[in-house]
Amino acid sequence: MLMYILNTELTKKTDQLLTKIVNLTEARDQLVNKSMQLTKERDGLLSSNRDLIRDQLHQEKNELLKNGWIYYQSNLYFVSSEKKSWTESRRYCMERGVDLIIINNRGEQDFVKKISANANVWIGLTDIDVEGSWKWVDGSTLTSGFWDPREPNGHRGENCALTYLPGWADYPCSDLFLWICEKSILK
Incomplete structure (x- = not known):
């Protein structure tokens, strides 16, 4: 009889565990x-x-191209037609949500010469904080x-x-030159 009771209890426990296994499964x-x-x-x-971001970027790119911006390697560039100081040039760019150009490589340097028709143009590089320590407008060191x-x-x-024909030069920030704004379309 004891065996029967133990066996019944064991069967009950086994059935309960199997039910739990089925429920958990x-x-x-x-x-x-x-x-x-x-x-x-x-x-x-x-x-x-x-898709939405791509379409918005495409729309923004087309709008900027209509307004005189130039596309090159995932960036858009605006070359001014008037002369301003470096600070005024930067302000102009920043009021449009962009900044002065940062030149990253020889290809971009050659592109800048081409789109500026070899004119002197401000770029986003200054050593105004520490003489001889040149920094880009994004804070990175040259x-x-x-x-x-x-x-x-x-x-x-x-x-x-x-920039000018032979290469870059440092000038007083108050001098008046054309400038180039740069906008990355990937950001």
Whole structure:
């Protein structure tokens, strides 16, 4: 009789455990299905978001191109037709949500010469904070550049950089030159 009672209790416990296993398996399967559904939904939203961003960038790019901006390697450039000081030039760019150009490589330097028709133009480079320590307008330090061999010479408070035919030169920030604004369309 004792064996029968123990066996019955064991069977009950086994049935309860099996029921729990079945319930947990069903719950796990529901969670797996929900996870797959959410993953699919997330992927769809990411795709829609990418498409929306691409379309907005395309629209913004086309609008800027209509307004005289020039496209080159994922960036848009605006070359001024009037002359301003370096500070006024930068302010002009910043009021439009952009900044003076940062020249990253030889290709971009050559592009700048081309679009500026070899005119002297302000670029986003200055050593106004610490003489001889050239920084770009984004705060990064100049590591290499395209200076004219005689530049920078730091004469008479020359703390702002511009491009001209032989290379870059430092000039007084108050001098008036054309300038180039740069906008990355990837940001």
